Amino acid sequence: MSVNVKFDAVSFGEAERRLAAAPTEGERPLVLIAFAGAKLALGGETRTILRDAEPQIARAAAAAKFTGKRGSALDLYAPAGLPSVGRLILVGVGAAGDGENADKSAERFDDYLGLGGQTAAKLGQGASALVLFDLPEAPADAAAAGQFALGATLRSYKFDLYRTKKKKDESERDGVSDIALAVAAPEAAQTSVAAALDLADGVIIARDLVNEPANVLYPEEFARRAAKLADLGVEVEILDVPALQALGFRALLGVGQGSAHASRVVVLRWNGGAKDAQPIAFVGKGVCFDTGGISIKPAASMEDMKGDMAGAAAVTGLMHALAARKAKANVIGVLGLVENMPSGEAQRPGDIVASLSGQTIEIINTDAEGRLVLADALWHVKDKYKPAFIIDLATLTGAILVALGQEHAGLFSNNDELAGRILEAGKATGEKLWRLPMGPAYDKLIESKFADMKNTGGRHAGSITAAQFLERFVDKTPWAHLDIAGTGMGSPASDTNQSWASGWGVRLLDRLVKDYYES
Structure with a gap:
């Protein structure tokens, strides 16, 4: 089996510093969470970090008719105003806000488990990405970050132990994905992510056992x-x-x-x-x-x-x-x-x-x-x-x-x-x-x-x-x-x-x- 993904939790301030310090011709993907709406709806911390780049991103989203619908995603390459970002990914999480809509959104995403899986699929293996995990329910973002990491790790799993030949594109995608989650409470999020990865290990052990052929995995x-x-x-x-x-x-x-x-x-x-x-x-x-x-x-x-x-x-x-x-x-x-x-x-x-x-x-x-x-x-x-x-x-x-x-x-x-x-x-x-x-x-x-x-x-x-x-x-x-x-x-x-x-x-x-x- 292989699961080539690791996580780190950082503050929004650290995320802004990393973006500013990155090389001018950067290749690091930047992932933004967008909420459902007629216009591009981003969290307050995200808007602060984007600064003058936000209107350009909003125009691109409008042209692509991206509305932040749950499960949707939009790729933008070399976005204007962000010279250190080679690729920007908008991922939709549905309705923001409190009350009934927020509860339904959380339920649909199984506490952001599915969002982690979807994001990992968009990034592919070997990416070194920064995710601005800017949620409407900030007090719960540590738990949500754990669910996100769990979903991304489980989506990254593949059982290829017995494949001796790979297609060229598969070989090129091999490598460790390094995902930094920018959150409001990085220490709490890091603890949540670590616990999620221990749980992911248990799921992966079970998957490996079931995937093994019977000539390899017999009772003894x-x-x-x-x-x-x-x-x-x-x-x-x-x-x-x-x-x-x-x-x-x-x-x-x-x-x-x-x-x-x-x-x-x-x-x-x-x-x-x-x-x-x-x-x-x-x-x-x-x-x-x-x-x-x-x-x-x-x-x-x-x-x-x-x-x-x-x-x-x-x-x-x-x-x-x-x-x-x-x-x-x-x-x-x-x-x-x-x-x-x-x-x-x-x-x-x-x-x-x-x-x-x-x-x-x-x-x-x-x-x-x-x-x-x-x-x-x-x-x-x-x-x-x-x-x-x-x-x-x-x-x-x-x-x-x-x-x-x-x-x-x-x-x-x-x-x-x-x-x-x-x-x-x-x-x-x-x-x-x-x-x-x-x-x-x-x-x-x-x-x-x-x-x-x-x-x-x-x-x-x-x-x-x-x-x-x-x-x-x-x-x-x-x-x-x-x-x-x-x-x-x-x-x-x-x-x-x-x-x-x-x-x-x-x-x-x-x-x-x-x-x-x-x-």
């Missing part, structure tokens, strides 16, 4: 990479096959028994809260490649199944983000890592397996394997660590794509308060969810004639019956299941992501912990 290698979190103070425990057999992870091991790559469970512990404080827990499905096993998938698009570990990737990225910012919470992350392959050793439809909980499961379809991995992982966390809640993330069902597409992840929960908090964190970060129903009628669909339950409930309500299955392994612990099959991989292009892998869930859960669970 995933475990080795997760173990690097020990450098940040995370306690790491890796359970190999003998350890899992001794503990009774029979459902999880059954999924991986057909593969040449041995299964692993990784337990990550961040102890940032009070010594006696109850932990919170996150569990990720980590099927490093999913052929479907004996119930093999169609060949078309099977290559995408390298991303069937996006849940475990998100938990790994989350644990990095929490440790990097030294979150004041006790957090457990569990990764269930397997590979689901067909072979003479593979699990068969009709097999019955006893899970770690002691409950027995009839295997109807070996391609419904993720819930078997999570069943043992959930029970282990619930039983050993007794957390305040458990949230699992999994690319679990194709049915969630049919229901929600790629706009929302599916949310299932046995606890209204936890579900409500997750939904609020989703609104705050733009990683959106939709809560779906659960209940006894759905639970009845996974009853088995031969065991305590079966691992599929048939064609109808497939995402819901999968959640009903998982609920049987959390007992009465507050729990939420996030089905991220539509959001964790194969991501549509956005202002903040041009990658196949999105790193979805890292920002959402970091925000959840920050808002509700830190001491």
Whole structure:
């Protein structure tokens, strides 16, 4: 992967000095924030810095019919009155002012996350730019600067590790982008930017893991990479096959028994809260490649199944983000890592397996394997660590794509308060969810004639019956299941992501912990 961008926060006075001191024939791009209006509308600090150049810029904007509309941009080269600026970029942020318009503008931009991504796209890689981050809501500009830096960093990400040849224009664009943000409160903004970049690192870790091919990232290698979190103070425990057999992870091991790559469970512990404080827990499905096993998938698009570990990737990225910012919470992350392959050793439809909980499961379809991995992982966390809640993330069902597409992840929960908090964190970060129903009628669909339950409930309500299955392994612990099959991989292009892998869930859960669970 590569993310070649760094940030600095400076005062408006320093920005003015830099522009005045730059060489006469400068090439440094200057970025200005413009608000919606019939005429060019700039912030007061920006107008002061531009001085006599403002009327010329306003004329150029009027000629180009640039009105500051949200998401719009205008390039001006060698602008008159600014000899040190080779390129000037106007970026529109919509309505300025206070009250309803300002609130809507902030919501549209997800606190300037999208603006950062759009600006990074306009600048391209290797730019050394000055951004006059002159907002109408100056008291909040430090937080907005962090969001801007986060969006720009995530947009700059690309996974090109295995490309040995590049087009000429791509090579020319390589290089580190150096972006200086001129703000009203540079020290506060610098702190906000640093925190945002720690969070960006967590998202990028998750993206890298999901983008890696399965011949490189198999369970043992995933475990080795997760173990690097020990450098940040995370306690790491890796359970190999003998350890899992001794503990009774029979459902999880059954999924991986057909593969040449041995299964692993990784337990990550961040102890940032009070010594006696109850932990919170996150569990990720980590099927490093999913052929479907004996119930093999169609060949078309099977290559995408390298991303069937996006849940475990998100938990790994989350644990990095929490440790990097030294979150004041006790957090457990569990990764269930397997590979689901067909072979003479593979699990068969009709097999019955006893899970770690002691409950027995009839295997109807070996391609419904993720819930078997999570069943043992959930029970282990619930039983050993007794957390305040458990949230699992999994690319679990194709049915969630049919229901929600790629706009929302599916949310299932046995606890209204936890579900409500997750939904609020989703609104705050733009990683959106939709809560779906659960209940006894759905639970009845996974009853088995031969065991305590079966691992599929048939064609109808497939995402819901999968959640009903998982609920049987959390007992009465507050729990939420996030089905991220539509959001964790194969991501549509956005202002903040041009990658196949999105790193979805890292920002959402970091925000959840920050808002509700830190001491």
